[in-house]
Amino acid sequence: MSESILNALMQLFALIANTSKVSAKGKKIVDAFLRQHLTRRMADEYLDLFENYADFFNRDISSKSEHDETGRIAIIEYVQNICFQIRNGLQQADRIVVFIKLLEYVIEDNKITPLEKDVVDTVSKCFSIDETEASNIEYFIFHNDCEEIDPIYLLIIESHPKVREDILEGQWVEENMPEWLEDSHKIYNEKIDGRLTFLYIPSTGNYISRYYGKAEIYLDGKLIVPGKAYIVEVGSIIKGPTINSIYFSDLMGWLSKSKNRQKIVFTAENLDYTFRNSNNGIRHFSFSEESGQLIGIMGGSGVGKSTLLNLLTGKLKPKSGRVLINGYDIHIDKRTVEGIIGYVPQDDLLFEDLTVYQNLYYNAKLCFSNFTEFKVRQTVKRVLDDLDLWEIRDLKVGSPLNKMISGGQRKRLNFGLELMREPSILFVDEPTSGLSSSDSLMVMRLLKQQASNGRLVIVNIHQPSSKVFKLFDKLWVLDKGGYPIYQGNPVDAIVYFKTMSTQVNASESGCFQCGSINPDQILEIIEAKIIDESGKQTNIRQKTPDEWNSLYLKHLQENIKPKIHKDILPKNFFNIPNIEVQFKIFSIRNILSKIGNKQYVLINLIEAPLLSFILAYFTKYIPGNEYFLADNKNLPAYLFMSVVVALFIGLTVSAEEIISDRKILERESFLNLSRFSYLNSKIFYLFALSALQMLMFVAIGNYILEIHGLTLQFWLILFSTSCLANMIGLNISSGLNSIVSIYISIPFILVPQLLLSGTIVQFDNLHPTITKKIYVPIAGDIMASRWAFEALAVEQFQNNNFEKYFFNQEMIMSQSYFRTAFLIPRLQYKLEECNRWIDNEGRDNIKYNSNLTIIFNEIKALQNSVHLPPFDNIDKLNPTDFNIQISEETNAYLKFIKGQYTEISNNAGQRRDSIYRKLVDSLNNDGLYTLKKKNYNKALADWVLSTNEINKYLETETRIIPKHEPIFMLPDHPWGRAHFYAPKKLFNGQYVKTLWFNLAVLWLFTLLLFITLQVDVLRRLIDYFEGIKVSRVLQKESSKLKK
Incomplete structure (x- = not known):
């Protein structure tokens, strides 16, 4: 107070002392008020100041008569001016205290004049005290009875009315004697001498109390003077030698009952849970608590406070025991209790790039599907007003490091996400962590207010201040291993632990002078260490957790009586929308969150076109004065780097998508929101972003390099590649535990994509254990880069504006050339070898058998490729039936096939020449030459035609594999496996263009990754192997201890 x-x-x-002509008794009231707030020296100084002002006003007011209207108005103006000076510096609770003291001045002579009444009314209005509240306080102070006070604000504790025994005789009297029923505002207690009256003050949440009797009763350790008014606030305790302690929480509980609120009974029966391969958990914990309380859970680090919260919220299922809400098991009757429990974890649940209002609005949309738009906005406004966040509703939340709102406001906003659902039971994990003492107190007062509104609030807290500690109605204390060691009133906890540890001042819970309490005493006593002979602390505790638990079972457990009966649950409006609506809400929320981060938007819009410009500009090779695509030696490198860019952008843009929302996902899973809808909203956004990024990349790159007519095909390939990378990124974002781990893992994903793409290292040149040089090895087939680059290279060569006219005929000519120039001569040579070995006993049987197998397989493939007449004796090409006659017939058939392929090649050449002539007629020679120079790239042709390959075929034990011009060779594997740069893939008996087949493979990979993401395979695998590792470590430690 200033x-x-x-x-x-x-x-x-x-002024009022002079107006009311108060006596020395009134000065004692001032003195008591000052000593309550100041030191003795300061109180004496201000008491002297009071007397000086009293003398001044005595001279000034003596000239004015209270019966004179002018004098009365002057006095009232004096009072108004003074009240206006002080009201902005007084909180409502302090205003009530001042108002009570003024009333005690006025009534100290047991009468009240009209002027005194005017002064009192003026003060109450200037202090903005509610009219009904002021009227109740006046009557409570001025009268010993409470007849004219609404019972809803009143509580009276007194003994039963006594009835004279001499009038209770006779049969009629006994039959018709009324039962003494408890009034809604009265509690009868035979142990109390006299009457305790309490008046509830709604604006402050406190009580005014007066005692009428002769017993010695204490309020917070100070003797209560009968008839005097006292403020009973949060944490207060009324004690007496003949009565049980009366706690502030008891008063609030009785008030809730008098208001006929729907009661919640939250019960745990013998709750037991231990982690696998560990002794940590919760041990045989039972309780039964009713709504309207704020309960704190205390204990050192690692004692199981968060585990207990997870058990009580239903996130963990106990090994034994059960958790009940009004008799309904939270696991068995999960649907019945849905919406009853709210949970606020320690970490932020906020979208940093959304505003305060947007965070609450989209949370409301996900929680109240049956609300109209108006009702949703009304609910959000109510929460903003209740939490005092309306003024900052349009501010972005920001991160804890880049703060847009304060830490206390962030906490309140986190509470708002749950409180808008109006859960009957609210769990809060470490609500004061990271907050200043003032913010911590503000947050805890907010939670206390929720308890006062009829909720059961259970809070996990580590080191509360004295003011925070006194806000709790009950305290649970856990020790290491999850042992419960205390349940009861917070202030009594200090007395209990001091008593159990046989301390001298066990009955003192706090400071009698200032009323402060040191909650740290509890943990200090629990974890007190044994002192050795040298006076140093050892690591051995004076009392083990098991010993504290034994004391708990002996002294406290018997007071816990579970209340198990099924009762109706409070109505709640929680109703999640269907998966389609959730998908829409998640999508809008995600997009707005991204748009809210200007830096993120700028980087993602610039990254692709900038990289495209850099790649295209630096790879635009110009050997002369004029640029032509045909002369650009760097086109293959550009195509390959385009694939790398698509993979890299797709990975980096998605790598943080899920891990940044992990805490929010935990809460949304607690609300039973759809993970499927959430993931689809992320995928929809990322695919849309990838489509835009790759469109800009292809458009700019193709424009600079002057690649014509293939924009759509290039975009489809790179978009598909980027989408696959998006799914990889989402999987690692969901599976790994930190952002650092995610970015460290990206090279492990990209490097194999580079190495096994078929460009940096040819597949045939890989380690012999990896490749058989027939098809692309399996290691390559599982790489997205292999399918994407092959699709780009084949499409660029096969379907450019020049080659597309000639490709089919050149493919026939190339295949025919290979067969007539390489394959058939090689078969004839092998046939000659077999002739020499027919009757030779010293022949190489393995080679002999291999030659016949190759001849058999190749002839069969040749006759099927162009539907030639079958070779009648093909089945006799085996070591048993083969002879000179079969050899001669086979040689003759090979010559026949060679002639056929020569004719096929000539016909294809004629068709190609015909097409060429038509193009010349249409474009002329220069035009056709320019068309080729602008579209046909020589460097890429060298890659896909393998012009630098010396060996034109590869011979295995069963086949001769063509290595000549792979772009013109058709594969024969029935399920799509092929050599690199194959123009088509054979699948289920049908040839499919490489473009469409490779796109299908990329999307098949994407689908598989979508399934693994939905099931969260990577995270499950990591958790499984980590569990095995922990188990092995514990087994080793256990074996060491045994030794």
């Missing part, structure tokens, strides 16, 4: 406020208060007290 000096100016105290100065003005002394003026107000002095």
Whole structure:
């Protein structure tokens, strides 16, 4: 309280003292007020100031008569001016205290004049005290009875009315004697001497109390003077030698009952849970608590506080025991209790790039599917008002490091996400972590207010301050291993632990002077260490967790009586939308979150076109004065780097998508929201972004390099590649535990894509254990880069504006050339070898058998390729039936086939020449030459035609594999496996263009990754192997201990 406020208060007290002509008793009231807030020296100084003001006003007011209207108005104006000076510096609770003291001045002579009544009314109005509240306080102070006070604000504790025994005789009297029923605002207690009355003050949440009786009753350790008014606030305790302690929480509980609120009974029966391969968990914990309480869970680090919260919220299922809400098991009756429990974890659940309003709005849309748009906005506004966040509703939340709102506001906003659902039971994990003492107190008062509104609030807290500690109605204390060691009133906890540890001052819970409490004493006593002979602390505790638990079972467990009966649950409006609506809400929320981050938007829009410009510009090779695509030696490198860019952008843009929302996902899974809808919203956004990025990349790159007519095909390939990379990124984002791990893993993903793409190292040149040189090895087939680059290279060569006219005929000519120039001569040579070995006993049987197998397989493939007449004796090409006659017939058939392929090649050449002539007629020679120069790239042709390959075929034990011009060779594997740069793939008996087949493979990979993402395969695998590792470590430690 500032000096100016105290100065003005002394003026107000002095003015009213003179107005009311109060005696020395009134000065004692001022003195008591000052000593309550100041040191003795300061109190004496301000008491002198009060007397000086009293003398001044005595001279000034003596000239004015209260019966004179002018004098009365002047006095009232004095009072108004003083009140206006001090009201902005007084909180409502302090205003109530001042108001009570003024009323005690006025009534100290047991009468009240009209002027005094005007002064009292003026003060209440200037202090903005509710009219009904002011009226209740006046009557409560001025009268010993409470007849005119609404019982809803009143609580009376007294003994049963006594009835004279001499009038209770006779049969009629006994039959018709009324039962004494408890009034809604009265509690009868035979142990109390007299009457305790309590008046509830809604604006502050406190009580005013007066005691009428002769017993010695104490409020927070101070003796209560009968008839005097006292403020009973949060954490207060009323004790007496003949009565049980009365806690502030008891008063609030009785108030809730009097308001006929729907009651919640939250019960745990013998709750037990231990982690696998560990002794940590929760041990045989039972309780039964009702709504309207704020319960704190205390204990050192690692004692199981968060585990207990997870058990009580249903996130973990106990090994034994059960958790009940009004008799309904939270696991068995999961649908019944849906929406009853709210949970606020320690970490932020906020979208940093959304505003405060948007965070609450989209949360409301996901929680209240049956609300109209107006009702949703109304609900959000109510929460903003209740949490005092309306003024910052349009501010971005920001990150904890880049703060847009304060830490306390962030906490309140986190609470708002749950409180808007109005859960009957609210769990909060470490609500004060990272907050200043003032913010911590503000947050805890907010939670206390929720308890006052009829909720059961259970809070996990580590080191509460004295003010925070006194806000709790009950305290649970856990020790290492999850042992419960205390349940009861927080203030009594200090007395209990001091008593159990036989300390001298066990009955003292706090400071009698200031009322402060040191909650740290509890943990200090629990974890107190044994002192050795040298006076140093050892690591051995004076009492083990098991010993503390034994004391708990002996002294406290018997007081816990579970209340198990099924009762109706409170109505709640929680109703999640269907998966389609959830997908829409998730998508809008995600897009707005991205748009809110200007840096993110700028980088993602610039990255692809900038990389495209850099790649295209630096690879645009110009050997002369004019650029032509045909002369660009760097086109293959550009195509390959385009694939790398698509993979890299797709990975990096998706790598943080899920891990950044992991805490939010935990909460949304707690609300039973659809993971399927959430993931699809992420995929939809990423695919849309990839489509835009790859469109800009292809458009700019093709424009600079002057690649014509293939924009759509290039975009389809790179878009598909980027989408596959998106799915890889989402999987690692979901599976790995940190952003650092994710970015470290990206090279492990990209490097194999580079190495096994078929460009940097040819597949035939890989380690012999990896490739058989017939088809692309399996290691290559599982790489997206292999399918994407092959599709780009084949499409660029096969379907450019020049080659597309000639490709089919050149393919026939190339195949025919290979067969007539390489394959058939090689078969004839092998046939000659077999002739020499027919009757030779010293022949190489393995080679002999291999030659016949190759001849058999190749003739069969040749006759099937162009539907030639079959070779009648093909089945006799085996070591048993083969002879000179079969050899001669085979040689003759090979010559026949060679002639056929020569004719096929000539016909294809004629068709090609015909097409060429038509193009010349249409474009002329220069035009056709220019068309080729602008579209046909020589460097890429060298790659796909393998012009530098010396060996034109590869011979295996069963086949001769063509290595000549792979772009013109058709594969024969029935399920799509092929050599690199194959123009088509054979699948299920049908040839499919490489473009469409490779795109199908990329999307098949994407689908498989979508399934693994939905099931969260990577995370499950990591958790499984980590569990095995932990188990082995524990087994080793156990074996060491045994030794």
